[in-house]
Amino acid sequence: MDILETRQLLERLASLLRTEARNLLFQHGLQPIQFEALHYLSICNRYSDTLMGVTDYLGQTKGSVSQTLKVLEKKGLIEKTPDKTDKRVAHMLVTKAGYNLVENILPSSLLERANKQLSKKDAASIETSLRSLLKSMQHANNFKTFGQCATCIHNIKLSSGGHVCGLTKEALSGEDIELICREHEPNNSC
Numbered sequence: 399m400d401i402l403e404t405r406q407l408l409e410r411l412a413s414l415l416r417t418e419a420r421n422l423l424f425q426h427g428l429q430p431i432q433f434e435a436l437h438y439l440s441i442c443n444r445y446s447d448t449l450m451g452v453t454d455y456l457g458q459t460k461g462s463v464s465q466t467l468k469v470l471e472k473k474g475l476i477e478k479t480p481d482k483t484d485k486r487v488a489h490m491l492v493t494k495a496g497y498n499l500v501e502n503i504l505p506s507s508l509l510e511r512a513n514k515q516l517s518k519k520d521a522a523s524i525e526t527s528l529r530s531l532l533k534s535m536q537h538a539n540n541f542k543t544f545g546q547c548a549t550c551i552h553n554i555k556l557s558s559g560g561h562v563c564g565l566t567k568e569a570l571s572g573e574d575i576e577l578i579c580r581e582h583e584p585n586n587s588c
């Protein structure tokens with residue numbers, strides 16, 4: 399892979415998507431980074447919807463993420479809720495208005511239109527390559543993978559058909575295993 403060329407391509411793609419999102423978000427008075435935090439919170443599990451979870455995901459400082467979350471809370475898109483067992487921890491729960499906003503903005507219509515112009519084979523190959531690149535970059539820098547719970551090495555499938563998290567020993571519902579998690583460790587057999 400030509401590193402310079404690949405970087406330029408990724409930057410260009412990101413810039414097109416950012417511009418599209420910026421135009422849509424302008425109507426809601428939100429910055430792209432604030433929407434990224436909201437989107438993350440809408441797809442992460444209960445172990446990941448904290449200030450630290452968002453900080454790790456966005457790769458920003460705790461201070462700036464804290465400001466971002468305050469904006470989302472003020473706009474009624476998330477609600478800060480104390481953890482049931484550890485009162486020092488607060489969960490950032492996405493409100494109905496927050497989910498509605500995410501559904502209005504995503505998926506990107508620009509990407510949808512581009513996807514229609516690609517063959518099924520090309521589209522699938524792009525997705526596989528991007529996933530593989532992301533995985534390698536996360537691995538190269540010891541970044542957390544934030545993968546889907548169903549593909550985690552700690553996800554234990556019970557003979558009853560249910561699932562349990564090997565780290566927290568808590569039961570995982572069908573919905574839980576679809577969400578992403580900051581404690582995720584890839585199960586390479588998935």
Ligand code: SF4
Binds near residue numbers: 546548552553562579
């Ligand atoms: S099984 Fe893995 S991804 Fe799922 S909740 Fe546990 S640590 Fe997180």
